[in-house]
Amino acid sequence: xxxxxxxxxxxxxxxxxxxxxxxxxxxxxxxxxxxxxxxxxxxxxxxxxxxxxxxxxxxxxxxxxxxxxxxxxxxxxxxxxxxxxxxxxxxxxxxxxxxxxxxxxxxxxxxxxxxxxxxxxxxxxxxxxxxxxxxxxxxxxxxxxxxxxxxxxxxxxxxxxxxxxxxxxxxxxxxxxxxxxxxxxxxxxxxxxxxxxxxxxxxxxxxxxxxxxxxxxxxxxxxxxxxxxxxxxxxxxxxxxxxxxxxxxxxxxxxxxxxxxxxxxxxxxxxxxxxxxxxxxxxxxxxxxxxxxxxxxxxxxxxxxxxxxxxxxxxxxxxxxxxxxxxxxxxxxxxxxxxxxxxxxxxxxxxxxxxxxxx
Numbered sequence: 001x002x003x004x005x006x007x008x009x010x011x012x013x014x015x016x017x018x019x020x021x022x023x024x025x026x027x028x029x030x031x032x033x034x035x036x037x038x039x040x041x042x043x044x045x046x047x048x049x050x051x052x053x054x055x056x057x058x059x060x061x062x063x064x065x066x067x068x069x070x071x072x073x074x075x076x077x078x079x080x081x082x083x084x085x086x087x088x089x090x091x092x093x094x095x096x097x098x099x100x101x102x103x104x105x106x107x108x109x110x111x112x113x114x115x116x117x118x119x120x121x122x123x124x125x126x127x128x129x130x131x132x133x134x135x136x137x138x139x140x141x142x143x144x145x146x147x148x149x150x151x152x153x154x155x156x157x158x159x160x161x162x163x164x165x166x167x168x169x170x171x172x173x174x175x176x177x178x179x180x181x182x183x184x185x186x187x188x189x190x191x192x193x194x195x196x197x198x199x200x201x202x203x204x205x206x207x208x209x210x211x212x213x214x215x216x217x218x219x220x221x222x223x224x225x226x227x228x229x230x231x232x233x234x235x236x237x238x239x240x241x242x243x244x245x246x247x248x249x250x251x252x253x254x255x256x257x258x259x260x261x262x263x264x265x266x267x268x269x270x271x272x273x274x275x276x277x278x279x280x281x282x283x284x285x286x287x288x289x290x291x292x293x294x295x296x297x298x299x300x301x302x303x304x305x306x307x308x309x310x311x312x313x314x315x316x317x318x319x320x321x322x323x324x325x326x327x328x329x330x331x332x333x334x335x336x337x338x339x340x341x342x343x344x345x346x347x348x349x350x351x352x353x354x355x356x357x358x359x
Contacts, residue, residue, distance in 0.1 A: 021076030027224035034220040038213030040153030042091025054082035057106040084124035101127035145213030148204040184211030185316035196257035210270035225279025238299035245303025277319035293337035
């Protein structure tokens, strides 16, 4: 896949690939902190496993391709993939699940297509979808957040034991498997008899705006995304259009709270992986649209697809599927939204007019 060719003048940035990747890793920290507080130490265990597996697979692929290992490991792209996949997976997921996911992301989605810059699909989302399709039960089993039921979350030892598939508890009276529950998006999708107000009153999984804990997690990723916008790591077009389209769809199909309601705009904005997807997945510069109009369409289409799949699809969350579908369409969007050549006016009758001063 060739990138869009844009004529001069070109804008130059002091941000190198390694700098951008480190800024992205830094921006994930508020969300990781919120996940750890509300869902226990499982997310940190995920990060450790995924980072180790990602660096190992990256080094192996570079060795097989006769590429300098140290140079490419230092750019941080493998760690970004590891972080995004680890965050998206249920906390304290089994180590073999993480191994399969990272292997699919690094080897299949990235290096099979030629390495960084050549992959047409987001590697972390490829790894996530491979796992979701192959192991749906494991992938939809989340820890109960702090503030629900007994209020306990997994400590570091219990989280490690769970990730090692050791079904034993070292501290406390409950078993590890007793901490799991359905997510708010699951409950909203499966509801067919209760009013939304009744559903929220009967299930502690729901908070003020979205799910208990989830609204804070999404707020933390929103904060990290605003930091990246401030540092001009990406432009606002794709994330804002995605969030606006998702909110608009939820508003159009929100009937006020009947048993058939799909949830309010705020519920969809602050539940699931919405903010993570908007600011850390949709903004991937390699697999997204390049032109400004293309980014607006790209983000908006993802937002619409997220709502459609959440509301009428078979999966409660839909960020990964929506992003991958639009990865397919990104080259087409760029083809039809190319900016005019600098110094030229809009084409007329199929012909590009000459630059001003040369007519």
